[in-house]
Amino acid sequence: MSDIVAAAEVATVAMRDVFPETPLLRNDYLSDRYGADIWLKREDLTPVRSYKLRGAFNAMRKLGGGRVACASAGNHAQGVAWMCRHLGVDGVIFMPVTTPGQKVDKTRLFGGDRVEIRLVGDFFDDTLKAAQTWCTEAGATFLSPFDDADVIEGQASVAVEMCAQMGDLPDMVVLPVGGGGLSAGMLSYLRARGTVPEMRFVEPMGGASLAAALAAGKPVTLDRLDTFVDGAAVARIGARPFDILRQVPPQHVLRVPENRVCITIQELLNTEGIVLEPAGALSVDALRDLGPEIAGRRVVCVTTGGNFDFERLPDVKERAMRYAGTKKYFVLRMPQRPGALRDFLEILGPDDDIARFEYLKKSTRNFGTVLIGIETASPDAFAVLEDKMQARGFAWRDLTEDPMLGELVI
Known part of the structure; x- marks a missing residue:
């Protein structure tokens, strides 16, 4: 058994002391629609409604104490905050001044008295620099959202659970890509087990950093970034994740329009009562492009997050109608x-x-x-x-x- 298999499985067992596994559920609506056997790995049902606490848990459990910090305006901040509270670790969460109050309040709620929130900078780059500078000065550990070996190992637990729950491998796994931590973790675990199902990696059209890196042969910074799919809109894929993903065939990277994702968000909300954020809906939306490729096959879509602010619903409806x-x-x-x-x-x-x-x-x-x-x-x-x-x-x-x-x- 390879190191990544053993490490990911140990991490998965350790997680059960902190939060339960997420369900893997067959979706009849999508299965009937696409003539396939569609299953959803519901990462939107973790305690923080995203998979991000997996990587935060794995990195923090290995520290053995000491303060931590991160820079995030979304799911990574909430995952770190939740883990700080449940592991008894003190943390500082740096967030841009422009972060919506709802996200700030939720992060504070998850972290309790273990977390201090600092609002710094109008842009994320300023926030990131402030967090890293503070870590250097305070002797704290900076927790990257994706470009970290322990975080990638923790995200691999999604694949560990999927394999155990299904009992066998699906024909295809569809998952979103942002900074690359989740996709690198799942792919590295499946490779190490010796059998890899077909994989499709989904990016928003305005944040296709994996596609750009594959074309260039190395991570590159996008000139422009559409941040609507904020959980996956990353201007530059992580160096460590790309080392794992560099052999992915470019044709297996799907780019989906941001406004079309809004149609998928509405459909899942109205027909299934499933609340997904834009990044969480990417894998389901990509089924539209796969078409005959998935007919009659068993497909797992990873729904990575459900932190949807309902104040965005009018914008989602607007974008969906314009795309349609x-x-x-x-x-x-x-x-x-x-x-x-x-x-x-x-x-x-x-x-x-x-x-x-x-x-x-x-x-x-x-x-x-x-x-x-x-x-x-x-x-x-x-x-x-x-x-x-x-x-x-x-x-x-x-x-x-x-x-x-x-x-x-x-």
């Missing part, structure tokens, strides 16, 4: 004359609903500008609407897919 093509935004040039608005309203279809309307009247001009958002039942309705606008002589511009203008006015 059932909501658009237009800037409309409207004549400044009586009856012009009525003329426009008459061309709307029976399922067209005005969700936003802003009109700026300018007394010195013959035309005014309207920002209008329209929701409809089918994407085809917009082709009809646009033909009618053109026939009536309305000048318009579609802002829906313009990221710069959309960010400013939508």
Whole structure:
């Protein structure tokens, strides 16, 4: 038995003194939809609603005392805080000043009197630098969220549990990739056991750091980062995880659109009552791209987190509708004359609903500008609407897919 197998299995047994294993559940809805045998490894059901406490536990149990610190605005902070309280370790959690109050309060709740929270910097890089500087000065241990051998070993416990629960290996495992700790841990354990199922690694389109590293042959820093899928949007994959992942075939790395993930979040919430954060839904969303590849096969999707702030639900709905093509935004040039608005309203279809309307009247001009958002039942309705606008002589511009203008006015 290899070292990683023995170490991961020992860590998994030790975890049972602190928190129970997460369930591996067959999902009938997804199985019927994709004509496959779909199982969900529910990491969203840990005590902190993410897998992050596994790596934190394994790293902290090996320290043998002393203070710890981390820099995080999300699941890693909560995992470290929870472990500090349950292992009796003092910790300092550095979080950006811009971190939502709900996340700060939850981290404080998990850590209790064992954790001090320090809000430092508007950007994560500033927060990270402050945490590492403090560790050097205070003689504390910095806990990386993914670029650490003990953390990777701890995350491998997901694979240990999966194998024991299933009794046999699935045909395929689908899991998200952020910094790479979870994927490196699971892959290294499965490799060491001697049999590896097919693996698919899923990244958000705007944070595909593994795909970039595989293309370059080494970790690289992305020029731009879309942080919507905040649990997996990492600008640079960890060096240690990449050493394990560097042999992954590039075609096995899937990149999914952020707005499409929102459709999956809504579907699982509405049909199954499963609450997933964007990163937690990545593996399930990727099933759309796998299609015939998974038909009739047993597939495990790792749902990595359920720390969803319901204040984000309107944004999720908005993004889902825009991806589905059932909501658009237009800037409309409207004549400044009586009856012009009525003329426009008459061309709307029976399922067209005005969700936003802003009109700026300018007394010195013959035309005014309207920002209008329209929701409809089918994407085809917009082709009809646009033909009618053109026939009536309305000048318009579609802002829906313009990221710069959309960010400013939508």
